[in-house]
Amino acid sequence: MEMNASYTSFVAVGDSFTEGMSDLLPDGSYRGWADLLADRLARRGPGFRYANLAVRGKLIGQIAGEQAPVAAAMGADVVTLVGGLNDTLRPKVDMGRVRGHLEEAVALLAPSCGQLVLMRSPGRNGPVMERFRPRMEELFAILEELAERHGALLVDLYGAPVLGDPRLWDVDRLHLTAEGHRRVAEAVWQALGLPAEEDWRAPLPPAVAPGWPSRRTEDLRFARRHLLPWIGRRLTGRSSGDGLPPKRAELLPFGGSRLS
Structure with missing residues (x-):
């Protein structure tokens, strides 16, 4: 059943x-699930507007303090808020503070928009996921409580086994591939009550496991190119998003460019 036949504005809030x-994309920019969702919403009728305030590396305190007030002032039909996962991946995290920032953001956004959407984020299967799983699940429990309290939708990406498949994750093991983002866009689309176009939870075809030498080579490449720089930023308090502006800072027309 459709909740709203014509979502005419969408603001996305969050991190990478x-x-x-x-x-x-070929021009060096990033697309992602929010752009794909905006593109699909724009095709439903004229006058659609879209803003994406997300900046890579942001912690939930920064999202709540910098992005949420701007998004609330836009009064959009749909607002998505995804944040807190970067906090759980830090060496030390105060989950009480994470809860407080999430409560602040949700309490501000929920009454300011037509529909607030929260998410239980996906995680790539592997040892890193296992190490941080307790923190992630504590974060997700907070989100479930807030969604129920404030009438927000909660999209359960974490509960879809296919989104843990390593084949849907980039070589940095932190971010989804284009196919992963496409599935997330479909998940949010369906959560908004819009007609399904595919089963975003469908598993990938069986894969042939790579041999031990191939896995070790891949692990070493990953450590050199991605893991060590990530650890360096954590130790020095830097972020990959330092100094970067929001992706789409204003709520402006978005004409349905058929990105998908």
């Missing part, structure tokens, strides 16, 4: 997941 990494 919502910015669209690693769905890379």
